[in-house]
Amino acid sequence: MATTFDHTLDVKGAKCPMPLVKSRKAMNDLAIGEVLRVVATDRGSVADFQGWAKTARNVELLEQETVQENGQDTYVHYLRRTS
Amino acid sequence: MTSIDFSIEVDVPAQTNVDFYNSLLQNQPVHVLDVRNPDAFQRGTIEGKSNLTVQNLPYYDFVEDADAAVAQVSSDRDIVVVCAKAQSSQFVAGILQERGYRVSYLEGGMPSWGNFYDVRPLLEAPFGQIIQVARPARGDVSFVLVSDGQAAVIDPLRHLAYYRDAVAQANANITLILDTHAHADHISGGPALAAETDAPYYLHPYDAIHPMDMLPAQMPYQALTDGQRFQLGQLTIETIWFPGHTLGQVNFLVTAPDQSTYLFTGDGLFLESFGRPDLGGKGETWTPVLYQSLFQRLPAMINDQTWILPSHISHLDEGDGEGRFFAPYGQVRRNNAAMQHGTREDFITFVLNNLPVFPPQYIEIKRVNLGLFIPDEEKASELEIGKTSVP
Ligand SMILES: [Fe+2]
Numbered sequence: 001m002a003t004t005f006d007h008t009l010d011v012k013g014a015k016c017p018m019p020l021v022k023s024r025k026a027m028n029d030l031a032i033g034e035v036l037r038v039v040a041t042d043r044g045s046v047a048d049f050q051g052w053a054k055t056a057r058n059v060e061l062l063e064q065e066t067v068q069e070n071g072q073d074t075y076v077h078y079l080r081r082t083s
Numbered sequence: 084m085t086s087i088d089f090s091i092e093v094d095v096p097a098q099t100n101v102d103f104y105n106s107l108l109q110n111q112p113v114h115v116l117d118v119r120n121p122d123a124f125q126r127g128t129i130e131g132k133s134n135l136t137v138q139n140l141p142y143y144d145f146v147e148d149a150d151a152a153v154a155q156v157s158s159d160r161d162i163v164v165v166c167a168k169a170q171s172s173q174f175v176a177g178i179l180q181e182r183g184y185r186v187s188y189l190e191g192g193m194p195s196w197g198n199f200y201d202v203r204p205l206l207e208a209p210f211g212q213i214i215q216v217a218r219p220a221r222g223d224v225s226f227v228l229v230s231d232g233q234a235a236v237i238d239p240l241r242h243l244a245y246y247r248d249a250v251a252q253a254n255a256n257i258t259l260i261l262d263t264h265a266h267a268d269h270i271s272g273g274p275a276l277a278a279e280t281d282a283p284y285y286l287h288p289y290d291a292i293h294p295m296d297m298l299p300a301q302m303p304y305q306a307l308t309d310g311q312r313f314q315l316g317q318l319t320i321e322t323i324w325f326p327g328h329t330l331g332q333v334n335f336l337v338t339a340p341d342q343s344t345y346l347f348t349g350d351g352l353f354l355e356s357f358g359r360p361d362l363g364g365k366g367e368t369w370t371p372v373l374y375q376s377l378f379q380r381l382p383a384m385i386n387d388q389t390w391i392l393p394s395h396i397s398h399l400d401e402g403d404g405e406g407r408f409f410a411p412y413g414q415v416r417r418n419n420a421a422m423q424h425g426t427r428e429d430f431i432t433f434v435l436n437n438l439p440v441f442p443p444q445y446i447e448i449k450r451v452n453l454g455l456f457i458p459d460e461e462k463a464s465e466l467e468i469g470k471t472s473v474p
Contacts, residue, residue, distance in 0.1 A: 017142050017171040024146050044167050051120035052143035 003063045003078045005037040006030070012041045012074065019045045020052055023079065027059055030081040035062065038077040049077045058083040095176040097190040098163055100199040104219060107131035107399060108406045114158035118142040118166045118175045119193070126468065129165060129196070129220075132399050136160075142171040149178050162186040167193055194464065196220045200245045205392070205407055210317040210340045213392075214249050215407060216240070221467065222396050223269050224408050226347060227253075228337065230316025235259035237335060237347050238394040239272035241463065246276060257282045259313055259320075263349025263394060264332040265290035265300075267362045267445035269467055271452045274302045287324070290331030293453050294363030295446050302454030307333055323384055325351040327373025328358030336384060344389040346412070351376060353393045354401045354410050357421040361438050362445055374430045377421060387413030 009026045011019040019040040026036055038049075046064055053061035062078040106113055110132040117128045117139045124139040136158060144152040156162070162184055164172035172188035179186045189196060197220045206213040211230030217223065218240055225238040227249050234255040236246050239262075250257055257280045262273045265286060277284035287307045291300040309324035323334045328350045335347040350358030357377065360369040392409045402408035416422050424430040444466050450456040451466070458466065 015170055016166070016168060017146060017174050020143050021146050021174075047120050047122055048141070048143060051122070051141055052147070055144065056147050 003035070003037075005035040005078060007034065008037045008039065010039050012039060014040065014042065016042055016044050016048065020048055023049075023077070024056075027079060027081055032058075032081055032083060034081055036079045036081075038079065040075045040077070041072065043073070043075065045075050045077065049079075053079070095173055095180050096187040097169075098187040099190055100196055103163065103189055103196075104199065104201060104406075107135060107219075110134045112160050114138065114156075114160045114162045116140060116156060116162050116164045116172075116175065116179075118145070118164055118171055123167065123193075128193075130398065142166060142175050145175050145178055153179060153182055156184070160185075163189055165189040165193060165196070169195075197467070198242065198464070200240075200242060201406060202245055202249055203406060205409055206345075208339065208341070211315075212253055213345065214253070215392075215409075216245050216249060217396075217406075217408065218269075219399070219406075221269060224392075224394050224396060225272075226392060228315055228318060228320075229253040229255045230318045232256065233258045233316045235261060235313070235315050235320065236273075236276060237261045238263055238266070238349060239276050241270040241272040241275070243272050243276050243279070246272070256280075259315060260284045261307075261320075261335060262286045262290075263334065263347065263351070264329045265449055265452050266350075267449045267452075268395075268442075270448060270458075270463055274304070274454065277303070287331030287333050289326070290329050291453065293449055293455060294329070294365070296450070296455065298453075298455055300453040300455070307331075309333075323380070325349075325376045325380060327351065327360050327369060327376045329363060330369070330372075332358070332376075334384075336389075344385060345392055346385055346389050347392050347394075349394045351393075352381065352391060352415070352419070352421075353395055353397070354391060354408065354415055355419055356397065357419070357434075358395070359438060360434065361441065362449075366435060366438060370431050370434045371427065373434070374427050378425065378430070385412050387411060387416070391415045 011022050019042050023038050053059050058081050060080045060082050062080055065076050067074050067076055112134045115129045115137045117124050120141050128137055164176040166172035169192045176186045176188040201217045205215050214227040216225045225240050228235045232255050234250045234257045260273050260277050260282050273284045283305045285307045286304045307322050311322040313320040317340050319338045321336045325332050325334045332351050337345040360366055360373045389412045390409050391412050396408045424433040448466050
């Protein structure tokens with residue numbers, strides 16, 4: 001994948017709302033401009049991260065992709081801290 | 084900056100589908116807080132009566148800034164939080180409860196609500212019973228008729244346990260399975276029920292051809308004919324061809340020994356509206372056919388005392404207002420929007436000018452109902468997502 005990132009957060013197996021709750025916490029620890037890669041198995045996270053990024057403070061959703069991992073779909077989100 | 088500790092587990096009361104449905108029917112003042120994302124909310128949310136208010140406030144707004152989100156909750160009434168599963172609504176309900184709100188969350192979330200069935204008797208007489216099996220969130224209604232130990236199921240939905248249980252409770256056996264038409268808005272339980280009971284499954288042959296694909300049905304069925312009669316214990320069931328919503332739409336007119344009559348209209352005639360004639364992609368040619376059915380065929384077969392029992396409702400106030408979705412024809416005739424347009428031209432203009440959006444999944448659902456495509460459970464529930472406001 002072309003998007004480069006600085007940190008990875010693994011929330012595989014976590015169900016809504018935890019992928020987003022943990023991502024919010026992790027974003028707070030990022031330096032401005034850094035990118036967090038979040039790997040989730042919760043399919044609902046795709047639409048929820050889109051909605052969240054529209055209204056969230058200092059979060060920009062750069063990209064989302066679906067990746068097969070051991071026969072399971074994982075949903076990968078790239079988030080940049082903007083301020 | 085929000086200071087909420089996400090690890091706190093607050094003990095918020097859960098609300099079951101049954102209790103929640105009863106509170107909707109009783110028109111209790113309830114505020115539903117739907118915490119799913121706006122796209123999911125747009126596709127369909129909780130619907131009730133006049134005292135129900137619904138607000139969409141995504142759970143991630145509470146994650147972002149709990150106090151700011153709580154300030155947007157626009158009600159001090161009893162709040163029921165709903166979400167896609169149940170964990171997010173528990174999370175939001177916990178935040179509200181900590182701040183003193185009277186709040187519960189809907190157990191199981193929206194998918195479970197969409198699959199919630201309500202079973203209640205409409206008629207219990209010496210000659211037999213009529214049991215209504217409804218799926219309120221989707222507006223789908225089906226029926227079980229019982230007489231002398233025999234049961235007929237009309238327009239069964241796909242969760243068969245409810246029919247098994249209702250029939251067992253009535254000490255009867257299913258001997259007849261009837262679909263009023265090939266459904267486009269939900270998956271029929273008819274063929275599967277026939278396979279497990281050995282009772283024949285009936286459908287009109289005009290509906291056994293997919294109107295878009297022009298392909299014949301692949302599942303076993305018996306062909307209904309106009310005028311065909313069945314005897315179910317002491318009840319007579321007469322098939323009446325009623326084209327318009329589909330070409331093979333039929334009504335079933337049930338006559339009891341006391342001469343009371345019950346017309347199961349499927350999607351031909353609803354209590355306050357009618358089944359849209361455009362789902363075959365031929366609204367212009369099918370609307371005049373619907374006119375003939377409604378204004379020429381219908382009055383000839385029933386009287387004002389005949390009970391009308393449709394297979395779809397659009398809101399919970401329909402019927403007796405207490406969750407029994409039937410009414411005498413005299414009342415339907417006066418209140419039904421379509422029946423107020425009595426001339427052919429007026430009716431056609433009214434119908435064609437008021438056609439709602441065509442849900443794209445309806446084409447696929449009809450393929451399922453004709454055995455042209457067999458979905459797994461995940462695909463089946465995905466096809467049936469949301470409410471069918473106009474079947
Ligand atoms: Fe229909």
